[in-house]
Amino acid sequence: MGEFIGASGGILMIALIVILLYRFIIDMGIGKDRIDNKRIGGYALAAVCLGLLQMGIGAMVISFVYDNPVSVFNIEAIWDMAPVVGDSGPMPLFDILVKLLGSLLFKKYSACALYISFLSGVVTYVTLGLVIRRYYADEEEFADRGQGLFVSLICLPASVFLFLPSSFAMFMALLGVFLLVWNGGKGNKIASFIMAVICLLTHVSGIIAVCLCIAGLFMKAEGSKSVIRDVIVMSVSQLVVIMISLVLGWGCDIEYMLVYAVPALACLAGSRIKIDYNVQSFVNVFMVLLSGFVICGKLTGLF
Amino acid sequence: MEKIKINKNAYRYIGLFVMAIAIRWIIMWLSFVLLKQSNGINSGMFDYFYQKYIGCGDTSHYINIAANGYYASGEYANQIVFYPLYPLLMRIVAFVVRDYFVAGAIISNICLGVSAIYMYKLVDRELGGQKAMDSVMIYLLYPFGMFLVTVYTEGLFMMLALMCLYYIRSDRWIAVGITGMLAALSRTQGIALFVPAVYEVVVYMIRRKRFDMRCLGACLVPVGTFIYLLINKIVQGDWFAFLAHQKAEPWFNQSNWIADNLVQHYNMALESGFQGYIIYWVQLFLYFFGIATLFYGLYKGVSTSLIAYGGAYMFLSYLHGWLISGPRYMMGCVTLFIVYAVLDNRYIKGVILAVCGILAIFYTLGSWQGHAIM
Numbered sequence: 001m002g003e004f005i006g007a008s009g010g011i012l013m014i015a016l017i018v019i020l021l022y023r024f025i026i027d028m029g030i031g032k033d034r035i036d037n038k039r040i041g042g043y044a045l046a047a048v049c050l051g052l053l054q055m056g057i058g059a060m061v062i063s064f065v066y067d068n069p070v071s072v073f074n075i076e077a078i079w080d081m082a083p084v085v086g087d088s089g090p091m092p093l094f095d096i097l098v099k100l101l102g103s104l105l106f107k108k109y110s111a112c113a114l115y116i117s118f119l120s121g122v123v124t125y126v127t128l129g130l131v132i133r134r135y136y137a138d139e140e141e142f143a144d145r146g147q148g149l150f151v152s153l154i155c156l157p158a159s160v161f162l163f164l165p166s167s168f169a170m171f172m173a174l175l176g177v178f179l180l181v182w183n184g185g186k187g188n189k190i191a192s193f194i195m196a197v198i199c200l201l202t203h204v205s206g207i208i209a210v211c212l213c214i215a216g217l218f219m220k221a222e223g224s225k226s227v228i229r230d231v232i233v234m235s236v237s238q239l240v241v242i243m244i245s246l247v248l249g250w251g252c253d254i255e256y257m258l259v260y261a262v263p264a265l266a267c268l269a270g271s272r273i274k275i276d277y278n279v280q281s282f283v284n285v286f287m288v289l290l291s292g293f294v295i296c297g298k299l300t301g302l303f
Numbered sequence: 304m305e306k307i308k309i310n311k312n313a314y315r316y317i318g319l320f321v322m323a324i325a326i327r328w329i330i331m332w333l334s335f336v337l338l339k340q341s342n343g344i345n346s347g348m349f350d351y352f353y354q355k356y357i358g359c360g361d362t363s364h365y366i367n368i369a370a371n372g373y374y375a376s377g378e379y380a381n382q383i384v385f386y387p388l389y390p391l392l393m394r395i396v397a398f399v400v401r402d403y404f405v406a407g408a409i410i411s412n413i414c415l416g417v418s419a420i421y422m423y424k425l426v427d428r429e430l431g432g433q434k435a436m437d438s439v440m441i442y443l444l445y446p447f448g449m450f451l452v453t454v455y456t457e458g459l460f461m462m463l464a465l466m467c468l469y470y471i472r473s474d475r476w477i478a479v480g481i482t483g484m485l486a487a488l489s490r491t492q493g494i495a496l497f498v499p500a501v502y503e504v505v506v507y508m509i510r511r512k513r514f515d516m517r518c519l520g521a522c523l524v525p526v527g528t529f530i531y532l533l534i535n536k537i538v539q540g541d542w543f544a545f546l547a548h549q550k551a552e553p554w555f556n557q558s559n560w561i562a563d564n565l566v567q568h569y570n571m572a573l574e575s576g577f578q579g580y581i582i583y584w585v586q587l588f589l590y591f592f593g594i595a596t597l598f599y600g601l602y603k604g605v606s607t608s609l610i611a612y613g614g615a616y617m618f619l620s621y622l623h624g625w626l627i628s629g630p631r632y633m634m635g636c637v638t639l640f641i642v643y644a645v646l647d648n649r650y651i652k653g654v655i656l657a658v659c660g661i662l663a664i665f666y667t668l669g670s671w672q673g674h675a676i677m
Contacts, residue, residue, distance in 0.1 A: 001569070002565075002566040002569040002570055003566060005565050005566065005569050005587065006561075006562035006563060006564075006565040006566035006569070007562050008591075009561055009562055009565040009590055009591065009594075009621075010560065010561050010562030010565075012591070012594045013561055013594065013614075013617070013618060013621075016594060016597060016598065016614050017614065017618075019598075019601060020601075020607060020610065020611050020614060023601070023607040024502060024505075024607065024611075027502075027506045027607060028505065028506065028509050105560045106558065106559055106560045106563075108560050108562075108563075111560065111562060
């Protein structure tokens with residue numbers, strides 16, 4: 001109970017600091033006209049609930065299997081597998097950030113990694129949610145076709161890895177921010193390139209953001225053609241990253257797979273295909289079951 | 304017309320000044336009546352106040368610093384952990400009243416009165432007159448407010464913090480710098496005022512799209528902390544000499560991450576029995592209540608810089624390991640009183656006010672009785 005109270009207190013303070021920084025950015029007038037607080041709040045709340053519940057399930061499974069109660073935030077005890085703390089790949093940004101902020105937090109590196117990654121998970125969901133919204137012309141069309149995609153994003157298999165301490169979680173958040181800038185219209189090329197470099201400094205899969213920038217320079221496209229271009233570039237470059245990573249032994253299968261959610265989303269939202277509600281529900285159920293299978297299998301040591 | 308308005312405000316501020324001191328002393332008197340009933344004390348309240356509080360908690364340290372200054376070594380060298388502004392003022396006033404305790408009490412009471420005026424002015428500016436009065440009332444009924452009239456830095460710090468926040472919101476940067484610097488010279492948490500100052504300076508300059516030299520006044524806030532560190536260096540030869548003293552007996556204060564400290568409070572609360580209800584449970588409750596209140600304030604549109612001050616203040620306060628003065632420290636988180644005023648439901652406000660009033664008598668009685676309310 002004490003551990004839970006302490007961790008909750010620490011997380012609340014970090015959350016307050018993050019929200020204040022966000023308000024500071026708004027008060028400075030950056031993107032003021034585009035910020036939809038209600039939508040962002042909704043996505044963030046969904047992401048926080050999802051992250052906490054998945055961690056709670058993890059703690060419950062581990063406590064049950066080993067007959068030893070474990071705190072929800074004892075990440076190393078529950079999720080003692082890649083890609084958790086220590087397996088952050090060859091790119092340095094996550095490690096540097098953890099070391100830097102961890103020093104400020106009285107050398108509590110593991111707690112700091114958890115704070116960064118949990119925040120990254122929330123940012124991933126918020127930014128991808130906003131990216132989906134941008135593909136639709138008006139609110140009605142978004143409600144009709146786009147909202148279901150965000151629900152599918154929540155049901156993504158092994159989405160808990162978007163919240164666990166790893167450079168991958170931070171990379172996904174940065175990729176979401178990159179896509180938001182990338183889809184933000186003309187005049188964002190420099191900002192997009194900077195974000196792409198930051199993505200690459202965080203994780204090898206950041207190559208897909210760099211490839212998108214390069215493709216944008218040489219392959220001009222508008223409307224649905226630009227969506228097709230982006231989806232192809234992201235998918236192919238991620239395939240190349242997977243092959244390189246397999247040869248060099250970086251990352252893990254879940255990391256490879258989760259990145260594909262991004263081009264898949266772009267493809268579904270950008271192509272304006274209306275998916276039948278029942279079909280989408282079945283797909284979501286299948287993904288959720290797969291998620292449960294992966295989590296329980298890993299935590300009970302079956303694979 | 305202007306003159307009439309000035310006079311009206313002057314009467315209001317004089318009224319607030321007197322009322323603030325009166326309410327705090329009424330609480331002292333009511334709890335003293337209870338103390339007399341239970342302990343059979345014969346002396347009057349002010350006599351007993353003098354006898355009781357002159358050796359109580361940090362008061363004796365402040366009196367010693369005011370009389371003799373900081374020590375380079377020896378038994379009293381550890382008193383350098385106390386910030387210099389309050390004992391300095393005590394020394395100045397003691398030239399007139401010839402008693403350090405009385406001097407300290409006079410300073411605290413005057414500062415309490417002025418702090419109530421600035422609480423009113425700040426909240427009036429943000430939310431209007433009626434809500435400003437609500438803030439003043441809850442501030443005066445804060446359950447651990449007895450430190451505002453005794454020889455502690457609370458009154459002085461509250462006055463300077465509220466003045467600084469008022470000037471921050473009024474874009475009066477030189478006044479921000481001076482009051483912020485003095486606040487940083489009176490308490491560790493004074494440096495927290497730098498956060499809202501920088502916040503508002505940046506927003507102010509972006510709004511006007513030009514650099515304003517007067518904004519540099521806000522940079523005076525950390526100068527207060529620097530002066531304190533300089534005193535450490537001059538007196539004891541180390542910029543951070545106070546840290547070693549804080550770590551040692553009798554304080555055992557060491558900075559830890561908040562999560563670790565909260566675990567410690569919880570464990571201490573379980574072990575401490577009655578003391579848990581006056582220190583550890585209260586600290587734990589106030590932390591989560593404080594954070595929830597700040598989030599609520601953000602939701603209700605309270606100025607972000609004021610919330611940022613509350614966050615920075617709580618952050619600094621709860622970094623202390625072996626914290627035993629959390630309830631007292633939380634009084635300095637003035638944002639909580641402002642957020643209270645934002646509450647729309649007057650019934651809930653009434654309930655909170657009533658609870659605070661009852662607890663104010665309870666904890667003041669505990670303080671008279673000599674319990675560990677620090």
